[in-house]
Amino acid sequence: MHVAEQRPFSVRFGWGAEDLAVLARASDVIVIVDVLRFTTAVAVATARGAHVLPFRWRDASAPRFAVEQGAVLAGLREDPATPWSLSPTDLAGIPAGTRLVLPSPNGAALSAAAIELGTTVVAGCLRNAAAVGALLAAEVAAGHRVAVIAAGERWPDPAGIPHAGPLRPVVEDLLGAGAVIARTVDAGVLTRVPISPEARAAMAAFRAAEPDLHDELRGSVSGRELLALGWDDDVASAARLDVDPVVPTLHDGAFTALQCATGPIR
Template identity: 50%
Template sequence: MTDYFAQRAYAVRFGWGPTEAAELASPDGCLVVVDVLSFTTAVSVVTQRGGRVLPYRWRDESARAFAVERDAELAVGRRQATVESPWSLSPAALRLAPVPERLVLPSPNGSTISAAAGDGTVVAACLRNAGAVARWIAGQGFGTPSRPLAVIASGERWRDGGLRPCLEDLLGAGAVLAALPGGGFSPEAELAAGAYSATPDVVAAVRACGGGVELVSEGFPGDVDVAVEVDVSEVVPVLTDGAFADANAH
């Protein structure tokens, strides 16, 4: 990727997936990860309840070893949750499960993007906390030429591994951007903010889009219900020492 696509001339940037996250991130800036129907909504639920979330890229045996090393519980796939191990990427299940002090949450999209910021600040956002995240970002002085902001829609994956842009993450990213003070937006960020502002019923759109329909059809309507709770939370999960924790609790 060349500098043509790095949006360097702008203080507020928008992009898709891990590759663009690495390109748009700045060591002096802030990177906001948005994964509405799984990772960042799950992070918002756990951190709102007082837990810490350790992102991890792979859902395999190495994740279990990573959790053991850090004295943390390990989240499993939605269908693999049990009474003994009730933690998964399901926000609805995490709302009901005991709150772990530390939870390893494997995610090939959200966790990978979280690692792309390098030394920069990383925040997890979703529809539940978009307004709170935007207020925190502005209060910290991000979104300026010296402290640029990159908002990254995680997207999903096609069967061949390619990035699949998805409506729910566009709207989640747009919700953060639309709540920010104007100025310094790249055309990409302007478009994402505009998409959110121009959507007459965000909740209905997420329920009816491919990702929402998929979760309902697979038996997880509660996850969609949690994901579309627009601006109900003041939690701002910030990645600190390898774990997301609510910045407001510090």
């Protein structure tokens, strides 16, 4: 047993692939949080009846994977030839039943890694924090242990390869993870005892930022990157709290929504 597993606690919190690998060994449910923009996009798409297949990176293998899965491959928002992208604003109009391969070096990569670890995987964000929190509260009440993983970003590695270097924690994922944890506490009327100090710290950050979520996201590094591209609409979409009553859960390699989940998954 490793102390970093946070085993004394029912609700845990960690960052990136490193904490995912440790916490998944001692958790029944893993929630991946990548607010700008992967898990926000997943919440929007699945709330509209789409199925989202996470893919680690948009490389030469991505189109082949999409064909094999009978799915459409998301493109870049700036490319008018592709109707769907990582943009939650774009995905607001996605038809029900669409199978969408959605590449992302952070949230999708973590989701794919979590599948391999053999645990239940959920996509969480600000938009579906209440729905995910209700599910997690039911899981904890049933005696299960849950972990919320903030994706963060990656610095380039020493050779300059993007997304391959050390973890860079980002505020929007801290707030999204904190929102999920806060809603878990609210739904389950939990005391401090089952919640790790790491999870309580994330929750406290969210509680402090809750009145000004849009401004907090706009001021973050990732938010300012999107603003520079003219995509404040994506930031505004990501900042909307508790508007999607869905719990996107990975089944057979695709996130599919559990509508208004109120009981444990198993």
